[in-house]
Amino acid sequence: MRKNNHTVVKEFILHGLFGNDEVETGLFTLFLIIYILTLVGNIATITLVWSDPRLHKPMYIFLCNLSFIEIWYTTSTVPNMLFGMLSKNKVISFTGCFLQFYFFFSLGTTECFILAIMGYDRYLAICHPLRYNVLMNSRICSNLAVTCWISAFLWTAVPVILIEQLPFCGPNEINHFLCDPGPLLELSCLKSYGIEMMYSVCNSLILLSTFAFSFISYGFIIKTILRIPSSSGRRKAFSTCASHLMVVIIFFGCAMSMNMRPSGNHPADLDKVVIVFYTLVTPLLNPIIYTLRNKEIWNAMKKIMLSH
Template identity: 70%
Template sequence: MWEGNQTKVKEFILHTLSINGGAHAVLFTLFLLIYTLTLVGNISIIMLVWSNMSLHKPMYIFLGNLSFVEIGYTSSTMPKMLSGFLSQNNYISFTGCFLQYYFFFSFGSTECFLITIMGYDRYLAICRPLHYHVLMSSRICFRLAASCWMNGFFWTLLPINLIAQLPFYGRNKIDHFLCDTGPLLELSYPRDSVTEVTSSVITSLVLVLTFSFICISYIFIIQTTLRIPSSSGRRKAFSTCASHLTVVIMFFGGAMYMYIRPSGKHPLYLDKVVAVFYTTVTPLLNPIIYSLRNKEFIEAVKKVMKC
């Protein structure tokens, strides 16, 4: 039974990650450190790719774009989360909530598309090496990167418009540290099944289509790699994909758990833990994963250190 009054909601209250107020200072310090390291790591990759001519290749151009996405992705939620640890009531305006929602899902969708294109790049490099420079020229590379950004930011317009027009009256406490689809739909009254299904289908389509394309790319990559006669050649081919495959598992694992699952009651604490992982931990680890396993990147870092 809905017990709210008929006052239209003008602001929401976001819950923090801890119910024990004494832990807020510790969590604030921890997440501030994570956010700082995320910014430093991803900005460093962008600067390296931009300034080093040896890294002006499609794989590193996509990686530089991915670092831009990670900065925007984590910045859409982390500052508000940090402010919540310092305030008794973590208020966010109605407009601010849906702006956060839009940028969070836009950057997330862009990351899906970019990771997919990076998988396609690895497919061309391993399965079509003789035609790689034709099929992945600089012009095509920049067009693919631009299409990822455009599709990512346009894809989210429909669900945000549908959800923003729902009736929000009385209840304004979001049991999450960010404005997400599920918690927002919980607050709307009466519930709109058409909006719920449409939002779910749009989000699921992004994840399912991009993940399926990545899987198809890796099926061809594995087939080609297994046909390489030398074991050293096979190891080299697999090592070029290891970083990308690790990122795919981390990002899509958490996102698919949250947005592609049967409807019903799910443990809120587990949802928050998974959300923390793909909104804060993954953007922190991505630059580390890509840089530590890449000899060209390590050489570029050494050059910078010598200078």
């Protein structure tokens, strides 16, 4: 990303989570523990899947992609936030700020795509079980995963580059703990409503389309489950997708509450708390939710523990 010739600002000052050093120092240990547990949980999920041949199925391949996303999604912001909690120098370079912005939103967009594809995978498994191995084989699974990654990173590049090219003449203080597009657009010397509208449309389009795709998939899934005659069959079918549905609701609920609100002034502290939830807490919850409700994951874990 090349800086515009009119750019004067060379770095930004992040106010942090609450702008209170004593409060942030007290929260440092808690957030560090959550971050470490997030890394351990998601790395363990990937390790379990790849170490057990019985888990080499599309559902778990997509789960590995989701865990890999969560590792880097939280890493794109949390280490810098933790460093800022202990340091009085909360400065981030111009390039570093926009790189954080790019990776944070690219990974978030990738997660939207992966969650939608995971819903489609469950739709095929439950609604078309006899054709599942043909409709979702390993080649199709790999192609879908790669397409999600490439599409997300290409999609996000356009609005990020356009915002980066705006002139920033000062002030350079961001009332946030990360480089969020809202505060960045406010700091620009040139108010470009076209770029703001384009960014808003890009965000809304991704969120609405992927959520609608997931919603439609689960509409067909629930309809099929209700037609199963035995209660044990219904429970078994629903248990295979309940974890994913829970993750979808949490992730899209937080993302939409932040990115699809009416324009206007919003409490900055509330925005920060919501972003902390889906950048720090949600990545921790995902491996817990999938592990606690999945017998195959539990069996793979027991197998590794017994072998040692």
